[in-house]
Amino acid sequence: MAFYTLGLTFLIVIALTVVVLAIWICGLYFNFKKWGIGSTGYQDELRHSFWLFVATWIHEAFKDGIWVFIRTLILDVFLLRRTLRRSPTRWIMHMTIFYGFLSLAALSGLGLFMDIIEHYDLLGLTPQAEMVKDAMQLPFDIFGYILLFGSTISVARRLLLKDVRDNTTSYDVILIGGVFLITITGFYAEWIRGNAFLVGDVFANPIYAPHFALIHTVLALALFAFILPWSRYIHVIAAPLTILANRGGE
Amino acid sequence: MADNNEKPLISGYLMSTQLLELNGCVRCKECMNWCPTYAVRPDRPEITPMYKIAKLRELLDSQYGLKAKLFGPKPLNEGEMTKYTEDSYYCSTCGVCGNVCEAAIKTVELWEAIRPNLVARGNGPYGKQSFFPKLVRADRNPYQAKQEDRLCWVPKDAKVEESGKISYFAGCTAAYRQQALGVATVRILNALNIDFCMLGKDEWCCASAMVRTGQRPVMKENAVHNVDALKDRGVETVLYACAGCLRTASIDWPRWYEGYIPYKNVPLSVYLREKIRNGEVEYKRPINYKVTFHDPCHSGRHIMHEVGRDWAFEAPRDVLKSVPGLQFQDMVRSREFQRCCGAGGGVKAGIPDLALDMGAKRVRDAEETGSDIIASTCPFCRRNIMDGRNAIGSPLKMLDEVEIMAQAMGLDVTIPENPYTKYQEQDTIVCEDVCKLETVTRKAPGEDIVGEAH
Numbered sequence: 001m002a003f004y005t006l007g008l009t010f011l012i013v014i015a016l017t018v019v020v021l022a023i024w025i026c027g028l029y030f031n032f033k034k035w036g037i038g039s040t041g042y043q044d045e046l047r048h049s050f051w052l053f054v055a056t057w058i059h060e061a062f063k064d065g066i067w068v069f070i071r072t073l074i075l076d077v078f079l080l081r082r083t084l085r086r087s088p089t090r091w092i093m094h095m096t097i098f099y100g101f102l103s104l105a106a107l108s109g110l111g112l113f114m115d116i117i118e119h120y121d122l123l124g125l126t127p128q129a130e131m132v133k134d135a136m137q138l139p140f141d142i143f144g145y146i147l148l149f150g151s152t153i154s155v156a157r158r159l160l161l162k163d164v165r166d167n168t169t170s171y172d173v174i175l176i177g178g179v180f181l182i183t184i185t186g187f188y189a190e191w192i193r194g195n196a197f198l199v200g201d202v203f204a205n206p207i208y209a210p211h212f213a214l215i216h217t218v219l220a221l222a223l224f225a226f227i228l229p230w231s232r233y234i235h236v237i238a239a240p241l242t243i244l245a246n247r248g249g250e
Numbered sequence: 251m252a253d254n255n256e257k258p259l260i261s262g263y264l265m266s267t268q269l270l271e272l273n274g275c276v277r278c279k280e281c282m283n284w285c286p287t288y289a290v291r292p293d294r295p296e297i298t299p300m301y302k303i304a305k306l307r308e309l310l311d312s313q314y315g316l317k318a319k320l321f322g323p324k325p326l327n328e329g330e331m332t333k334y335t336e337d338s339y340y341c342s343t344c345g346v347c348g349n350v351c352e353a354a355i356k357t358v359e360l361w362e363a364i365r366p367n368l369v370a371r372g373n374g375p376y377g378k379q380s381f382f383p384k385l386v387r388a389d390r391n392p393y394q395a396k397q398e399d400r401l402c403w404v405p406k407d408a409k410v411e412e413s414g415k416i417s418y419f420a421g422c423t424a425a426y427r428q429q430a431l432g433v434a435t436v437r438i439l440n441a442l443n444i445d446f447c448m449l450g451k452d453e454w455c456c457a458s459a460m461v462r463t464g465q466r467p468v469m470k471e472n473a474v475h476n477v478d479a480l481k482d483r484g485v486e487t488v489l490y491a492c493a494g495c496l497r498t499a500s501i502d503w504p505r506w507y508e509g510y511i512p513y514k515n516v517p518l519s520v521y522l523r524e525k526i527r528n529g530e531v532e533y534k535r536p537i538n539y540k541v542t543f544h545d546p547c548h549s550g551r552h553i554m555h556e557v558g559r560d561w562a563f564e565a566p567r568d569v570l571k572s573v574p575g576l577q578f579q580d581m582v583r584s585r586e587f588q589r590c591c592g593a594g595g596g597v598k599a600g601i602p603d604l605a606l607d608m609g610a611k612r613v614r615d616a617e618e619t620g621s622d623i624i625a626s627t628c629p630f631c632r633r634n635i636m637d638g639r640n641a642i643g644s645p646l647k648m649l650d651e652v653e654i655m656a657q658a659m660g661l662d663v664t665i666p667e668n669p670y671t672k673y674q675e676q677d678t679i680v681c682e683d684v685c686k687l688e689t690v691t692r693k694a695p696g697e698d699i700v701g702e703a704h
Contacts, residue, residue: 031273034314038266042505043466045262053266060267076354083352086280167279230316232307234273239353242274245267249354250345250555250586 027229100147344590365464493549534660536575546628593634609638
């Protein structure tokens, strides 16, 4: 149980997870409400309505039918076709960060679920939960390296390409630096825990392992719940919603 | 969550999905690489789409963001609003940013929704753009010309019906300032034995400039009038040789007209290509010039999703390529990635020096092809590219492709003497034994209040 340090208990971790999710959902609600100020159509009046934003978004996204929506979702949201057309390097960077981050987040969620099964011995599945957690080591490593690859490209571009470097703002530094830091601390947490698939137990240190796991988790959750929905970084959520609402764009 | 300001930042026009777009910008800066205004004003990044979106987002957050929710909205700084207005109008609404936007933001629609809010606050429009509604309301065209003179340029022996299934919507500029285009169009349609009508004094300005500059109210009157006039004449197909009118009639009028619109809007080049393919066009003389084509934003990028790429980009090229002797060469930036000439979005009237620099930049693009002529299908692009050409002293000539085609068909494109002859200023192609390129100089300069209207 990685989190159980510095006085944290299983129940506290669960409670904190719920709180973090609630803050994230509040952030989304707040943004939806802000967008909902707008009208529902050309020459229509301002509406100031959360639900009318949702309705307008659905109307716009499905205007050309379900197949256009699905095509846009696959080609433009999942495969970032528009980015690929403009810059293959940026596309590789975004794809690796996007899928690396998303997969690790999903695996973390699955890991927490296995912890819950273990803690309450739900349906007597504790041994199976342990097995699942062991099996997750390899995908954790793979997606970790994928994310590391992408975030390294993003940092390297900022450092090495003059044009990109000149246009770098604090906004970019916080987001790219944050992702890079989360990735690095994630690796370190895994290595020090001694169960990284590729490295094995070379760096294992059972005393400090929970601390590093906690640092990594706090950073990831802080970015997820406290920064993304409440700052300009909401673009991570708003951009795919825009692509879908505009049915792939011009 | 309301503004505590007497003049709110937004009073309408912006859809909720457009407010979402403000947060959707991923700051990839791709728009900055393509923006034609930034290309000629590289010291002003604040005029680029990314910065304009960021600024509006910041202003919006100052009124409706988390801090505003907790501590109340911050009063808007009028100096900041004036600056933002200027930045917003430093844009020809060409839409190339929307094409390359990784977040698929529909930028043209966005700019056209932001500007009416600035007008409602009293910040917009910009410069002489404020004359548009006054002129169009008073005279139904932006040139202070008489509506009765709409067809004064039509040659006496030309056949134009009062009503019919096909109509040619000439537009204000072809009627009063670039009559060579109108005459060439009428002559070609007559030569092809096509019965067509024109609205004459019932043809009102398409009101494109009003929508582009955020002054929407006049639009409804003009859109409804024109649609009704076309319906009353039993028209089934409307032909446009003006990209601005085509865009407005295809996209804007239906938003304002509440009833059913029974006719189809067709670019003249599409219609002529069909005739060429059917073997109905007989060319009589070669046009031995090298020609490049400038895609107007309004008949290209703006409508390509409505009419398809073939109609938007290939039809005018196919028409040019059909002309005997003509050597065609595309510019590096063409079709949906074309560089805007700078006439649109009210820039020509509001910020003429910007329009001029953009026009000159486009002429430089054309010079790289080694062409003698830049052809286009937009009188506004033509006007501005000619001005840009004059500013840099380039030998290139600017013609509408219809005029090239009319000359190749051996048609008489002489413009009859009329009250607006003195205002004509355009490059022409004159063919006797051989074809020569000439420029007709305006005899009464400085008469137009707003220059070109789109």
